[in-house]
Amino acid sequence: MMELAWNEDELRFRDEVRAFLDANLTDEIRAAGLLMTSVYADHERSLEWQRILHARGWAAPAWPTEYGGAGWSVTQRYIFSRERVAAGAPPVSPMGIQMCGPAIIGHGTPEQKAYFLPRMLSGEHFWCQGYSEPGAGSDLASLQMRAEDDGDHLICSGQKIWNTHADIANWGFFLVRTGKYDRPQKGITFLLIDMATPGVTVRPIISPSGEHIQNEIFLDEVRVPKSNVVGTIDDGWTVAKYLLEFERGGVAYAPELQVRLDAIEAAARQVPGDGTGTLREDAAFSRRVAEARIAISELEIYEFRAMSAEAEGKSPGASASIMKIRGTELQQLLTELGLIVAGRYGFAYQPQAGRPGGPVQFPHGDDVNGPDFAAIAPLRYLNERAGTIYAGSNEIQRNILAKLLGL
């Protein structure tokens, strides 16, 4: 039956989440959530928050309880993420709990589950993702990193690129090439690598915003025990695809978009507009806010529809791609509205006003000129350009949709 409002159980769950957030978010952790300059939170604060969530059993919303997850339904996950953003809590790093965890849960050995999952939850292991290579971006299956069989070990050599937080990660999940077959997808192996192994070198990549978050990883004859293979050798693509599907399930963009647009409107009430009132009252700006609101609410209902289809066990089909495309486009749109609110103060480079997701490498001052939101707005604008590039670029998502339409 179609029903827009939350039911009583869902409302009770929402109140429980609210009370928890209220009781446990410190000002420092909240600042790390509210003053993010990209989708990446300040490492230390985000880990601190993960530990608090872990103590409550909520660090992994989508994992089954037997592995230490919250075991929540898709709806509960949605409610939690909405309340989390509204309360200003930072996200937990996705590479471990959201990405590698499900791969191990779905395809790992009992030993791998017993060793890695608890350490992932506690934050003792901090993960990075080693998929992309200089020659294998959108065409991921063409990856070349060599992994040669040496009895109990695989010996890995080659280069990965764009690896988020590889500089602070102690573990990485990699796709490596163990064999050459007729199809490029075959011969790929999903491998867990201890980043402290001899032969692993990590070099920084600096973003246009001056932040060091991405890296290159070079492997030079790195010996990795075969017990770190997830799934079977040469069949890592299956694991990677499983991970991807899992990752996409229960993802929702609308909750965060709503909260961000609220913040933009609030900021627009604080600055003068081009007319006589505040910027929020300007005709042109009001129209932009209204358009964004409409776009977000239609996405929200779309996400509810996808959620309820998923709850009935239907495979996501087109919805994952549609949500990725529209969600990231709207994230970018909101950063554009943010720039409008910032006005001329949005030209200033003042990362010191925010809580960037990694060390800032360009020269900058200590004090902040103009309002804080204006200082953060251009960094968000620049960094958010990545949203339509990673996790399957929006062009690739459109190619997927075109195929689904039979084109």
Next chain:
Amino acid sequence: MDFTFSDEQVQLRSSLQSYLAERNGFERRVKISRSEPGWSADLWRGLAEELGIIGAALPESVGGIGGGPVETMIIMEELGASLVLEPYFETAVVAAGLLQAGGREAELEAIVRGDARYAFAWAEPEGRYRYHHVGTRAVRDGSGWRLSGMKAVVGAAPWATHLLVSARTGGDIRDRDGISLFLVDPAACGVAMRGYPTIDGRRAADIRFDDVQVDATALVGTEGTSLSLIEKVGDVAIAALGAEALGVMRRLVQDTIDYTRQRRQFGQPISSFQALQHRMVDMFMKLELATSAVYLATLSLDADATERAKAASAAKVSVGQALRFIGQNAVQLHGGMGMTDELPVGHYFKRATVIEGELGSTDYHLARYAELSKAAA
């Protein structure tokens, strides 16, 4: 009607191009930008003395070459294509425009020689894009004046040897009358400058004037009636900045074409995907049409005030929309490579972002154009 450049203009463009290719290469510029001063005194000297660029569009009577808006357009476009940091725009376009109207020959001569660098302090924290939002006050003090107030995000101010400051000698904060222009020494007692980098690798400052004493000669032009001059020079500035944007966009379009032709995925150059071909064609078209809008603004600078202002606002809208589309898609089509500090594309994108918001946003100029059109009808 004639849209061809003269031989001299073609020559001006090509000599500036080769000079900048040699002296303002990508890596060198980045290094200069992140150095302590953030600009290069050598390059500035070179532009003034070796090329005579700084005075190219200024009258021969002050040592210039006597060019006009078209020369400014050519110069700005090439400075944009090379992402020049140094304050040609602030000094030789904006300040020189204001000083010319005020008949300040000595100051103009110093500019042409390369001895003076200017910043125009007009914007205030609460003023957004309005030139007449002036809360800074100048009160008479004997034969001179005392200035007090606050200016925000003044481009190139940390590099300036001279500040031009709009201040109120009469009226209320948003009145059109009562605005005067003053020449202020940034080192004068009572001037407190907080400098900072801008996202495009240049510098700006917030400046507080606390009872700053200047003498009678500091007043540029006549007392209380400077707004129309400031608005006129504002339109000159939009045409020039629009030309810089053309240079920036030309590079973004070309770099994207070059990159997609050599980047291979799925066993072929990504430029062979029709989705990307159409995107690049749209980028190219936006550049061509924005170029037309900049030409119109440049050639309308001597028209009556309404025509001039409409053409300037039209250019700012057209250029602003093109900058956004071209900048964002240049990054998108570079994939991850668009998100690094290593390639020029990100640097051009950042400059594009600042130009888009400078001298009035797209929304601001769309509203201004609509208002001007109403009045004319």
